[in-house]
Amino acid sequence: MKALLSKAPGGPETLSLEELPDPVAAQGQVLVAVRACAINYPDVLIIEDRYQFKPQRPFAPGGEVAGVVEAVGEGVTAFAPGDRVIGVIGHGGLAEKIVVDASRLYALPEGRSFEEGAALLLTYATTIHALIDRGRLREGHVLLVLGAAGGVGLAAIELGKAFGASVVAAVSSEAKADAARAAGADKTIVYPRAPFDKEQSKALAEQFKAAVGPHGADIIYDPVGGDYAEPALRSIAWEGRYLVVGFPAGIPRLPLNLTLLKSCDVCGVFWGAFAARDPQANQAHVEWLFRLWNEGKIAPRVTETFALADGGQAIAKVAAREAIGKLVVTI
Incomplete structure (x- = not known):
């Protein structure tokens, strides 16, 4: 072979x-x-x-x-x-x-x-574990998705909408914004390419805050990392959950005072270890995904x-x- x-x-x-x-x-x-x-x-x-x-x-x-x-x-x-x-x-x-x-x-x-x-499986199973188990997503939550036009990003948009969230999709180009909207995103943000200096980071934080609204993002789904992480965290809601999924833009360093000021959680998402440690829960998630796929809510x-x-x-x-x-x- x-x-x-x-x-x-x-x-x-x-x-x-x-x-x-x-x-x-x-x-x-x-x-x-x-x-x-x-x-x-x-x-x-x-x-x-x-x-x-x-x-x-x-x-x-x-x-x-x-x-x-x-x-x-x-x-x-x-x-x-x-x-x-x-x-x-x-x-x-x-x-x-x-x-x-x-x-x-x-x-x-x-x-x-x-x-x-x-x-x-990989993108949707990672994402359903992230949103349901780690993010505790509920209907009416505001979900901010970084890297929203990639495989896991589009999965997060679709699953967020299937579970009743308002989804803000952050991407790096207009073509990617079109893909995010086609997947069901309620709002899109086109952010510039990192690296960012202090003023650019502050401007991006304001862009995130404006998009998610005065309540803030209940859940932030971050498969990107790098210089995008801190500006996104600054837009989080009181007691929100920041989901750490991946680092193609680099491993960020977050100022932990922000977690105190917002009383928020930074949650790691390691689907492979979850599936190995709790195969029954993972099996239930996969069956749920098949139902959503059959109903046309994910694709x-x-x-x-x-x-x-x-x-x-x-x-x-x-x-x-x-x-x-x-x-x-x-x-």
């Missing part, structure tokens, strides 16, 4: 398409012929050895896949050859075949494409597809923060 491999730490240009032996499903595993693999920001980090997990090389990046079951290992009863499945696997998805623990897979609903299926937005040999280009586009929605490699 072919796989796009990381053989040494480096950027997307270091990946190489190579032949590997076909994997074999062991006990409790499923052999999946991969049809689509979605690209996410962790793929940028993992090939540079900057992610919290460092697989043994050589490895293929790609953390969420959709495909067809080719074979099942001993003890697997939930799936059979020919079944269409999706799953979050951490890495290994940029390959023609992969073995996956059966517990990590879900049936892909009829009528849904492999591209859509590959783009669902993964795949905006561009790439061949396996060009998977590095997709990772580079995510790294440059140029992607709108989800980028998917088709196999």
Whole structure:
């Protein structure tokens, strides 16, 4: 089989398409012929050895896949050859075949494409955990979403609206603002590119405050970090929740006096650890997502597809923060 491999730490240009032996499903595993693999920001980090997990090389990046079951290992009863499945696997998805623990897979609903299926779980499962468990979002809340045109950003807009929130989407271009509005955002902000000096940071804080209104943002969903974090935190409501999701713009340093003045919480969101520690709660979330998907309240937005040999280009586009929605490699 072919796989796009990381053989040494480096950027997307270091990946190489190579032949590997076909994997074999062991006990409790499923052999999946991969049809689509979605690209996410962790793929940028993992090939540079900057992610919290460092697989043994050589490895293929790609953390969420959709495909067809080719074979099942001993003890697997939930799936059979020919079944269409999706799953979050951490890495290994940029390959023609992969073995996956059966517990990590879900049936892909009829009528849904492999591209859509590959783009669902990581972004929406992260976001539903963030908004419901960490943010305690309720109907009528004001939700400010940073990086709102990326995969998790659009998921936050859709889920926020599904749960009855008023959503303010913050993005870096008018094209991204259009995508946020199409996903249901009530208001949009186009912010400048960081880095910011003190006056620019203050101006952005005022822009956030004007958009969220005098009450402030009950929940701030931040998958961006960097110089955007402090201005956003300054717009938070009394006893609001600031959700820390990711850092493509850099790891920020927040002035903790702001948390005292607003009596607010800064909450980390680590969906992978949550899913491992409480698989039943995660399973309930995934079932909830499938219902919302079936009702048309959420819909993964795949905006561009790439061949396996060009998977590095997709990772580079995510790294440059140029992607709108989800980028998917088709196999």
